[in-house]
Amino acid sequence: MKPGRSGGWWAGRWMAKLWLALPLAALPCAHANEPPAADEVQQGDSVLHITQAELLSISGSGYSAPPRRADDAGLPSVGWKTVALPHTASRELVPTSTGGERTVTDWYRIDLAQLAPSVRQRFLYLPRWKTLGHIAVYGDGMLLYQSHGSPVHNAYNHPLLLPLNAAAHALSPASVLIRVDRLRSSGSGFSTVWVGDKDSLIWRYQARELLQVQLPFMGSAAFLAVGAFALAVWLGKRRESLYLLFFAISTMAFLRTLHYYVNGENLPISDEWFEWITVASLLWLIILIHLFLQRLHQQPSAWLTRSSVALAAASSIATLPHASFASLYLLTPLLNLMVLPVAVLIFAVNMRKALRAKLPEGRLVAGWAVLAVAFTSYDGLLQNNLVSPESVYTSPYAIIGLFFIFSYIMFQLYTGAFAEVARLNKGLAQRLQAREAELEQSYQRMRVIENEHMLGAERRRLMQDMHDGLGSSLISAIRSVEQGAMNKVEVSGVLKGCMEDLRLAIDSMESVDADLLLLLATLRFRLAPRIESAGLSLRWEVQSVPALPWLDPGSALHILRIMQECVANVLRHTQATSICFSTATDGQGVRVVIEDNGAGFAVDEALRRSGRGLRNQERRASAIGGTVSWESSSAGTRFTLWLPLHRGAMPKTTAVTS
Template identity: 50%
Template sequence: MRWLLLLCFICWLAPAQAEQPVHITKAELLTIPGHRYSPPPYEADDTKLQGQWQAVTLPHALIRQLTPLTDPEQLANPPTVVTWYRMQVPVLPAVGEPRYLYIPRWKTDGQIAVYGDRRLLYQSHQSINWNGWNIPLWIALDATAGATPPRTILLRIERPAGSGGGISTLWVGTDDSLNWRYRIRNLVQVQLPYASSSAFLAVGLFSFFVWLRLRSESIYLLFFAISVASFLRTLHYHVGETRLPISDEWFSWITINATFALVLATQFFLNYLHRRPLRWLNYTVVAYTVLIGILTLPWLSFLIDAYSLAPLAYLALMFVGVTVTGVGVVLCWKAGSREGLMLSGWGITGMLLALYDWLLQNNYVDIESIYLGPFNNIGAFLIFMYIIYQRFVDANASLQRRLKQREDELEITHRRLREIALMQQLHEERMRLTQDMHDGMGSSLVTALLAVERGNADAGMVADVLKHCIDDLKLTIDSMEPIEADLLLLLANLRYRLGPRLESAGIRLRWEVADVPMMEWIDPRNSLHILRILQEAFTNIVKHAAASEIRVATAVEGETVVVIIDDNGKGFSVAAGVENEGKGLRNQRRRAASIGAEVTVEPGDHGGTRLVLRLPVAR
């Protein structure tokens, strides 16, 4: 805070210590009528000008004619007026730096030329109507070698007859004493309106791209239309220092109709907010906008001068604007739209500022005053941004609610699906176990029961059946253990279960199992198929082969894992066995086919029989 106060003190002290500028508030006026525009003379001698000089007080302004120019002869050959202002500058002391002429505003259409002691100091090269009249002038008076401050300053303003016009007070001084006045005036009068309208347009462009993605949200398109209309409407406040790239007629058409388009877009924006559109008001605003757009077309300039029509058109527009914003206040109040009330209320404020600017534009108030309409854009911009932000926040909150609702629904659905999947899995597992027990242990128990009932069973047979049933039950339990796609773990469980039985039968087990790839498809169901295939092989060896040794080995052949079971028993005719395929071999092949595997039986290298089970690494 102390640094800010120090900075303000320095800014105040610098002009105070510099030479005090001369403030010119008295002038003499000479008006010379004519036709068409003529270039200003290189030198101007005020004593040779024809007419009677009249003393005036600065700022000085003439009231603008409000009726539009419609006379065909005047339209073809528009009358002009050359207005001369003569100001006397007191004798100034010699200083080591140049002095400048500062004109806060030369408010008129046409061209201006500034003379100092008869010599031309400044000449405008802008367009006729849009000539940068809102941009303050900063002109060097004695910046050349050997120059002295002029004693007489002449302003030559050539303008359309009936356009009014005027000149503010003048200031003469050094850069240190005067430049801060020029910079503040230029900031408030030119740069702030330009910066605010440019920021408005930039956000409007962003809103337009949002609308391209969200076509159903017309509020973004309306915001873009309002930002473009506002930018075009305020262009004339800060352009015109150089000649415009388009004609005065077309720039007038753009400026006038941008104002009407702004009111039209605001009407539809309010409709969006209160959701109670009045058809008659919509039609009225649209019709009036279209009518003015047609009447002010440059192609119809032979009928009516659009530039001279502007004052009356703006008066009618203010009436329409007050109607739009007043009705908007009522409808937004009924609809409970806080954003609509803010916008409508600010719209009424904007109409009051527009009335003030209209009075200033037509020279009914002090022409050194600042136009307030451009600053209305700043408030409107903030309100529109607030509305768009609220719409974004509300849409985001609504989206979050919908997402939460969908997440809850998905969670419920997912939970139900998990329950259904679990029930289905339990059912399938129950059916698998039932089928397996029916085909394996169940069949063995039924056979043993029939033998016992018929008196054909002895203790050894019953013991063998019970051992086989116990092995079946153990394998079924092992198949339910998580093995994480590891075939070697499955084989290890089989070895653990069958080892004691082989040992009791006097058969030695030679384990030559090597590492094999993980097989993701091995689940409890497929594990049981593999165990059953291998169990059948071990059972056949124990019962029929009369072997003393069994070798279990694994190998990898490309994308296939091979499990080999060899015995050194008496063997059998493989060709005859395959031709007269028994129930055991048929079950083995059926199980292998169900998991995408293959079982082959072949003679061993040193007698006995070899069973080869080929399992795919991936399915």
């Protein structure tokens, strides 16, 4: 998702103000390039700014440790010359010495005679010094300070603030000697010197330390920290390669700026490898920025990618320690200058494509590229001693600007991704809501259709049952009356049976909530008057049984018909004087038992002869997953209806006993 143009425009204005403000920080340093005043010393109330010194250069064949004492008497009296500070010694690309003299020791003599000796503690403040070697400071011949670490990474970018008379009651020195070792082929640089009390110099030292060391360190460390977060995001979303590229860029930027604020004293690797990392990280930083921009504007340049990667790989291999034909320390300034045309070409191609794609971030990176090239060119001049050594390296601020710009781009992408997710979630919620509404409408239609089907099925069931039961009885009664085969009493009995059939059909439509006992109670209420009018005593031994979840109106009607048929058989055929209803739980089902004390009948013969009533009972029991059985003898008949607790329960085998 591309960030909006308005955000890119405001960010561009903010970054432009930042870049315009950065050179202002170096304005105090620029004054050091002006010609020195006629006076050797500019003295204020409590601070002395020294802009001239005497210089003696002594050739040597190698580095040597600074002596413990060094005074004017121990140095040659001839060869001294007055130089303006800041002072630079240019590199000798063509050696002028034929005696194998590779090094030079420069002695800077600063006369403090104008300052009266005092036991009050005085400090010497040196904003910058630059050399491939070491520096030592002497006060009245006594060694006060010497740099540590390697000759290459010797804390050259750190300002120096040291006491001239640190011991109690010691007088401040009348002269200061500063010893600087350097290679003939590398040159050196030496800034102006400040002498005064701590309160007058500490703010200058702290400001210079902030500009040269702390801000570059904090910027590169913040860049690396945000890059680590981008790596974590990439590990969760492997398809988002921009996050991985951002992490790689932050790592290369951190490695590139290490030499500005570390010294060689505590490095875990050798100077050669550290210098190689410094050079190689710049090359690969440019390549990674190219890949990032290419991924951003989605217009790849295959030829530029292949050629730039090949050039970076070849340069990295050619400058490996112990593999290059010359010292990498001497080649570094030249390599940095040679990288500029490649960087300009890469940025120009990518900026043209970004602007063609109307990518707002392209303007930001374009502005940064222009300033980065200018800053890098300026640092190349500073590294080659072509500008004042009192100036500040500006490349770290280009890295800080890169951090802000790329962090802004990644923030836009990150928030854009969240906005896209929110938009998708909102669309998904809307579609889900619409789908739920459709499902609700479909469900309502299905419920209407289902109710219609249920009503139709119930209507057909009742019609079928009334046709088979009540309708058949009425038709038989009508024919008998028309033929004169039935008297009034018989007609009355038939009509009463029809009324019972009708009432049972109506009772079956009532909700029984899976309660078999409630259904049996309804049956007792309907049949008890008929049983008692027939002269039979009714025993009701019904016990509590489990609920039957499957018991619906259709099943209830089947049970009622079975029970009605059984009672009708007892009343018509058995000449019984008593009838007993009972229930019990039986395995995976329940038993409903009807017993009488009549004469009994031959069940098998009754089933063979006609058995329409008995067959109807079997058919109805089978329809609801149950079974029926008869046990008949001269002492009476026992009818059993077995009903399953659940639809899937195995039915009991029908038993017939005569």
